[in-house]
Structure formats: structure tokens, C-alpha cells
Amino acid sequence: MRHGGQILIDSLVALGARKCFGVPGESFLAVLDALHDTAGRLDFVNCRQEGGAGFMAAAWGKLTGSPGIAFVTRGPGATNASIGVHTAMQDSVPMILFIGQVGTAMTGREAFQEVDYRAMFGPLAKWTVEIDRIGRLPELVARAWTTATTGRPGPVVVALPEDMLSARSDVAPLTRAARIAPAAPDPDAVAEARRMLGEAARPLILIAGANWSGAGRAALRAFAEGSDIPVVAAFRYQDKIDNNSKVFAGEAGVGMPPHVRALMSGADVILALNTRFGENVTGGYTLLDVPVPGQRVIHVHASDREIGKVYQPALGIHAHHDAFVRAVSPISGGWAGWRAEARAGYEASLDVPPQPSAVDMGAVIAHLQDVLPGDAILTNGAGNFSIWSNKLFRYAEDARLLAPQSGAMGYGLPAAIAARIAYPDRTVVCVAGDGDLQMTSQELATAAQERACPVILVVNNGTYGTIRAHQERHYPDRVSGTALANPDFAALARAHGFHAERIAATADFAAAFARALASPTGGLLDLDVSAEALTPRQSLGQIRQAGRDAAKNA
Numbered sequence: 001m002r003h004g005g006q007i008l009i010d011s012l013v014a015l016g017a018r019k020c021f022g023v024p025g026e027s028f029l030a031v032l033d034a035l036h037d038t039a040g041r042l043d044f045v046n047c048r049q050e051g052g053a054g055f056m057a058a059a060w061g062k063l064t065g066s067p068g069i070a071f072v073t074r075g076p077g078a079t080n081a082s083i084g085v086h087t088a089m090q091d092s093v094p095m096i097l098f099i100g101q102v103g104t105a106m107t108g109r110e111a112f113q114e115v116d117y118r119a120m121f122g123p124l125a126k127w128t129v130e131i132d133r134i135g136r137l138p139e140l141v142a143r144a145w146t147t148a149t150t151g152r153p154g155p156v157v158v159a160l161p162e163d164m165l166s167a168r169s170d171v172a173p174l175t176r177a178a179r180i181a182p183a184a185p186d187p188d189a190v191a192e193a194r195r196m197l198g199e200a201a202r203p204l205i206l207i208a209g210a211n212w213s214g215a216g217r218a219a220l221r222a223f224a225e226g227s228d229i230p231v232v233a234a235f236r237y238q239d240k241i242d243n244n245s246k247v248f249a250g251e252a253g254v255g256m257p258p259h260v261r262a263l264m265s266g267a268d269v270i271l272a273l274n275t276r277f278g279e280n281v282t283g284g285y286t287l288l289d290v291p292v293p294g295q296r297v298i299h300v301h302a303s304d305r306e307i308g309k310v311y312q313p314a315l316g317i318h319a320h321h322d323a324f325v326r327a328v329s330p331i332s333g334g335w336a337g338w339r340a341e342a343r344a345g346y347e348a349s350l351d352v353p354p355q356p357s358a359v360d361m362g363a364v365i366a367h368l369q370d371v372l373p374g375d376a377i378l379t380n381g382a383g384n385f386s387i388w389s390n391k392l393f394r395y396a397e398d399a400r401l402l403a404p405q406s407g408a409m410g411y412g413l414p415a416a417i418a419a420r421i422a423y424p425d426r427t428v429v430c431v432a433g434d435g436d437l438q439m440t441s442q443e444l445a446t447a448a449q450e451r452a453c454p455v456i457l458v459v460n461n462g463t464y465g466t467i468r469a470h471q472e473r474h475y476p477d478r479v480s481g482t483a484l485a486n487p488d489f490a491a492l493a494r495a496h497g498f499h500a501e502r503i504a505a506t507a508d509f510a511a512a513f514a515r516a517l518a519s520p521t522g523g524l525l526d527l528d529v530s531a532e533a534l535t536p537r538q539s540l541g542q543i544r545q546a547g548r549d550a551a552k553n554a
Contacts, residue, residue, distance in 0.1 A: 002173070004134045004165035005030030006037075008098075010173035011141045013042050017069050019060065019421060021045045021053040025073020027100025027113075030165035045421065045450055048442040050077045052414045054084015054097065055440065058155070059379070059402050059415035061093040062210045063422055067148045067156075068095045074102060075113025078120070083408055085124045088155035090406040092276065093210050094148035095155040097125075103163040104132050117159045126154035132161055134169045142174055150180055152276070152303035153211055182320035183302055189317045190327050193298045196269055196315060197229070198331045200296075202338050204267035206252070207241065208234035208281070209274035209321065216322030217397075220273070221245060226330030229271075230342035232260055235280040236390060239401040243394040249342035250349060253280045254407075255387055255535075259345025261287065269296045269314075274321040276301075277310045278405070285310070300324045350392055356539055357530035360506045361388040361459065364527070367510050368429065371517075374398050376427045377419045379454075381412040381440075383433040384465035384534050392536070410439025413456065417443060420452035427517065428454040434486050435464045444496040453498060453522020455513070458489050461531045469534050469543055476547035493524035500524040 002010070008031060012020075020042060024032055035044045047053040050072045057068030068088070072081045078099045088095040102111045121128045127147045131140050144156040197203050205224055212220070217240060224231050224247045231241055235253025242248065250260045264270075264287040275281065282288055288295060291312050299306075299313040300321055307316040317324060352362040365388050375398040380386040382404060395401060402415040416430035437458055447453045468482040493500035499519035501512050503526065516523025532539045538546075 001168045001170055003030050003033075003168050004137060004160070005032070005034040007134065007137045007169065007171060007173045008141060008160070008165070009034035009038055009042060011138050012069065013038060014174045015142070015145050015177045016066055017042050019043050019045055020069035020071055021047055021056040021060070021418070022071035023047055023050050023053060023073070023077060025077050025100050027074045027102070027162045028071055028098070028160060028165060029162070031071060031098070031160070044071070045446065047446050049440070050080035051083050051410065052440045052443040052446065054081040055087065055408070055411050055414035056418040057095050057097070058084045058088040058091060058093060059411070059418040060422060061088060061095045061153070062091055062402055063377070063400060063419055065211055066094065067145060068093070068418070069098070070095070071098045073100045073113075075115055078115055078117065082121070082124060085121060085155045085157060087404045087406045087408050087411060089124055089126065091210060091404060092152050092154060094153040096144050096148055097155060097157045099157065099159050100165075101130060101159040101161045104161045105163070107161070117157055121157040124155070125157045128157040128159075130159035130161070132164055134164050134167045135171045138171060138174045142178065146178055146180065150302075152301070152306055182323050183318060184323045185300070185317050185319035185327055187327070189315065190324070192315055193271065193317065194328060194331050196296060196298060197227070197271060198333055200269035200333065201335060202267050203229045203269045203271070203333070203335060204263055205229050205231045206234065206270055206272045206275050206281070207231060208237050208276065209240075210237070212240050212274070213322050216325055217241065219322070219325040223325050223328055223330055227332065228336055228339050230263065230339045232263055234275055235278070235405060236401060236403040239395040239399055242397040244396065246343055247339060248346065250346040251391065253390075255391065256283060257345070257349045257391070259342070259349060262345075263342055264288070267295050269298065271298045271300070273300050273324065274302070275299070276306050350394070352392065352536040355533040355536070357533035358505055358528040359503055359509065361527075361529060361533065362392065362536060363506050364457070364509055365389060365392045367513065369393060371513070372429070373427055376429060377402065377416075377423065378429050378431065379403065379412045379415040379419060380431045381433065381436040382407040382409045382466075383436050384469060385431065385433040385436065385459035387535060388459070389431040409436045413437060413440050414443050416454035416456070417447045417450065417452050420447070420454050421450060424452065430454050430456045432456055432458055433465065434458055434460040434462065434489070435484055437489070441492065444493060444498065447522060448497045455516045455522060456493070456524040458524065458526045459529050460486060460489065460526050461529045461533070462486060463531045465531065465534045468531065469540070472540060472544040473547045476544045476551060489524060489526040498522050498524050500526070502526045502528070504528045
């Protein structure tokens with residue numbers, strides 16, 4: 001006889017879970033009791049706020065391909081953790097959020113901290129379930145794991161009434177995970193895709209998604225290079241192909257470079273692999289006409305619900321992207337100049353002028369490019385500061401980027417901690433804005449406790465930069481609500497045991513970064529960056545003047 005917490009944890013161990021993130025709560029005491037016996041097999045990472053735990057679980061799913069597991073208590077714990085669920089859904093990554101729930105005898109009465117999780121998470125999660133009978137625990141946990149990992153991966157929410165968890169049963173826990181072969185493409189569809197690409201004058205490959213295997217990424221590169229077709233990555237997925245490859249042409253996302261916009265709108269055939277065609281990759285749904293694009297789109301996706309959701313493809317192929325790129329052989333055509341122009345546009349986009357700032361972020365990224373190992377992991381949250389590591393850093397074949405599709409501030413630090421836990425021997429660098437970091441800075445304590453401390457670069461410009469830029473563009477000279485009075489970030493980091501320094505000049509960065517990398521307790525560098533240097537090619541003053549000019553001409 002086991003209690004529900006033991007059946008659940010034994011099942012998760014059998015499924016392959018190694019870490020889980022959360023904040024302890026009285027509603028899942030039986031789970032915490034079961035975790036007492038799984039040290040070294042399934043460990044509980046004790047976070048400081050459920051939002052941080054949710055971000056860590058979402059980042060774990062993105063980095064490893066295995067569901068990120070989070071445990072939170074009912075009510076406030078669940079609402080705090082919801083940001084992780086939203087992030088995992090927009091990122092299309094596997095995650096399972098387990099929530100303690102009121103006892104079954106109290107449901108529907110608005111008991112203390114009671115929430116209807118099916119209603120709350122219905123629009124946010126891929127599936128939501130409440131397990132009110134202990135005998136169904138193995139069945140529904142297995143379904144949650146399969147749902148999170150197959151088709152378009154995503155988050156699953158599982159509510160666990162506390163009396164169900166503490167009850168005892170002789171039901172057997174799971175002993176293994178199901179082995180589900182990915183959907184393979186129809187050979188005739190592969191042949192048709194090759195024919196359509198071969199007839200193109202300006203073909204383009206658009207890639208997205210986190211769930212690429214190593215073999216799939218290698219097959220993607222072999223096909224793209226063998227066919228000499230330019231590759232554009234969807235928003236924050238540029239780490240799926242070596243950016244040094246001659247076919248890589250940049251990222252289609254927020255702040256889309258002009259040459260990428262031209263590629264997207266000018267292509268006559270687009271092979272879209274694992275892409276869900278969100279707002280950012282389509283320039284607000286303007287680069288492709290809705291619902292029938294002028295470009296002929298070949299849409300390959302493991303979920304049939306994504307094909308035709310926004311755009312009606314010329315050819316839809318319901319198959320896993322890994323399976324497709326392994327099945328398709330290279331083609332040839334007369335587009336060598338198109339590909340060369342695409343690559344030249346990308347390389348030109350990496351050249352930025354000196355910045356009007358004490359610390360020049362262009363020089364910082366150039367130094368990171370020179371000194372970071374090829375398998376470094378970079379993370380960031382949301383804000384204008386992310387332009388530097390997202391648009392200017394070239395991700396090598398084994399490098400990874402953990403950045404939220406959802407534009408969630410605060411993601412970078414928890415993601416970096418999860419990365420350090422998953423891969424303790426790899427270099428992890430978090431690039432954070434000053435406002436961004438303060439969303440989850442309490443997780444510095446989690447990093448220290450877990451001995452999973454990354455190097456953190458704080459782009460400290462004293463403002464919510466993205467909103468300030470929009471303010472000056474649309475309401476010039478009327479700044480409101482965006483100024484930040486910041487703490488001493490270096491002192492805050494030192495209080496948590498980190499090595500930390502304030503960097504007041506670009507020339508000081510290289511030596512300080514070396515010290516931070518060498519520190520066994522991680523490092524934080526507080527960078528003095530001017531608000532004038534909000535973007536690589538347009539100063540805040542220039543944005544403001546453009547706003548003034550637009551207002552005069554309105």
C-alpha cells in the first residue's frame with residue numbers, strides 16, 4: 001500500500017523525470033514526503049516564488065525535451081505559476097504543473113484557496129485535469145506526460161486534491177514511459193515538396209520550435225546546405241542551426257531586420273518546418289496574406305491542428321520535422337544569388353556602430369563571441385536589452401538560446417538556473433535588463449542553494465526600455481511610468497554569495513567577465529548602459545525626434 005504522493009512520484013521517476021521545481025505547500029505534503037526517498041533520482045529544487053519555479057520548468061522542457069515538472073500549492077501558488085504555463089505554451093515546450101487542491105469533500109464551495117483549474121488554465125494549457133480518485137493516478141499521469149511531449153509539445157496542468165494524495169492504495173505506479181514513434185511524412189508528399197522547391201526562383205526555409213533532435217538538426221543543415229537554400233529562424237529559435245553556416249540568414253521576430261522582411265515577403269516558396277506562424281514571425285500577419293499567402297507555403301508540422309490554422313498552405317504535411325528532413329534529399333536550382341544575398345544581409349546586420357554609452361553592448365557581445373565555448377547556453381527575459389544577445393550573437397552548432405516566445409520579463413534568471421542544473425559543466429550566461437531581473441531576482445537564492453549559479457550580465461539603463469522607446473515614438477517628450485530607481489545589483493548578488501562587480505566602462509568588461517567565469521559561486525556584472533543606447537542603430541534621442549516629426553506631420 002502506498003499513499004497517492006508515493007504513487008505519483010514513483011510514476012514520475014519511471015517516466016524519466018530527474019528534477020522538479022516548486023515552492024512547498026501544505027496541499028501536497030504527501031508529495032513532499034515521497035520526494036524524501038528519491039534524492040539523487042528525482043530532486044526537488046526549492047524555489048523562492050512559484051513564478052520562478054514555473055519559468056524553470058518551462059526552460060527545462062525547452063532545453064532537454066523532457067517535461068519540466070513543477071509543484072505548487074493551490075490558489076496563490078497556482079496563480080503565481082501561471083506565467084510559466086503561458087510561457088511553455090507559447091514556446092511549444094513540454095511541461096507539467098502539479099497543483100495541490102482542496103479536498104474532494106470541499107470542492108465547489110469556494111473553500112480556502114480553491115480555484116477551478118480547468119476553467120483557469122483552459123485557455124493557457126494544452127490539457128488540464130483534476131485527479132480525484134487515487135486509482136487513476138498512473139493512468140492520468142501517463143496521459144499528462146504523453147500529451148505534453150507529443151504533437152505540438154506544451155504544458156499540462158494536473159490538480160491533486162490533498163485527500164486523494166494522502167489516501168492509500170495498492171494500485172501499481174507506472175514502470176516505464178510509452179515509446180511513441182514520431183509521425184513520418186508520406187513519400188508522395190516529400191516528392192511533391194521537392195518538386196515545388198525545385199520550381200522556385202526564391203525558395204526559403206523557415207524553422208521554429210525547440211524539439212529538434214541532434215540528428216534532426218544535422219539533417220536540416222545537410223538539406224539546406226546541399227540545396228543552397230537560405231534559412232530563416234522564427235523568433236528566438238536561431239540556435240537550431242549553426243549561424244556560421246552559409247545558408248543561415250537571420251531571425252524573423254520582434255525587431256525583424258529589413259533583409260529578413262525582404263526574404264519573407266520576396267520568397268516564392270517557403271518550406272516552414274515546425275512553425276506555428278505567430279504574430280512575430282509574420283510581421284503582425286503582414287508578410288504573408290491571410291488566409292492564402294502569395295508565397296507557396298509547404299507547412300510541415302507534427303500537429304495537424306497547426307496546419308491551416310492561420311495560413312492555408314499550398315502543401316500541408318502532417319509529420320514530425322525531424323522525420324521530414326531525414327526523408328528529403330537535397331535539390332538544385334538557379335537561386336545561388338538569392339542565397340548569397342540573404343547571407344550577405346545577415347552578415348551586414350551584425351555590424352553595429354559604437355554606442356553612446358559608458359558600456360558599449362556591441363563590444364560586450366563581440367567579446368562574448370570571442371571567449372564563450374561553442375556549447376554555451378545564453379538566456380534572457382524580455383525587453384529591448386535582448387536585442388544584443390538575440391540579434392548580434394552568432395549561435396554555434398552546439399550553443400543554445402533560452403528566451404521566451406511569450407515576451408515574459410523575468411524568464412532569463414530562472415532559465416539560467418535550470419540550465420545550470422541540467423548541464424552543470426556548461427557555461428551559462430544570462431543577459432538581463434534591470435527591470436527584467438527584478439521580476440525574479442529572489443531566485444538568486446535558489447541558484448546559491450542549488451550551487452547552480454550562472455554568470456549574469458545586467459543591462460542597467462534605469463528604464464523599462466521597450467516601453468520607453470514606444471513612448472518616445474508615439475508620445476514624444478511625455479515620459480510616464482518607465483523610469484526605474486534601481487538597487488545596487490552587485491551588492492544584492494554578493495548578499496547571495498555571488499562574485500559581483502559594477503562595470504563603468506567598456507574597457508573594464510573583458511577582465512571582469514573572466515573573473516565572473518572563474519568564480520565557483522557564479523558572477524553578476526552590473527553594466528552601466530545609457531538609456532540612449534536602447535537599440536543598436538537608433539538612439540533614444542533619434543527615436544524621440546522621429547516621434548516629434550511624425551506628430552508634426554500627422
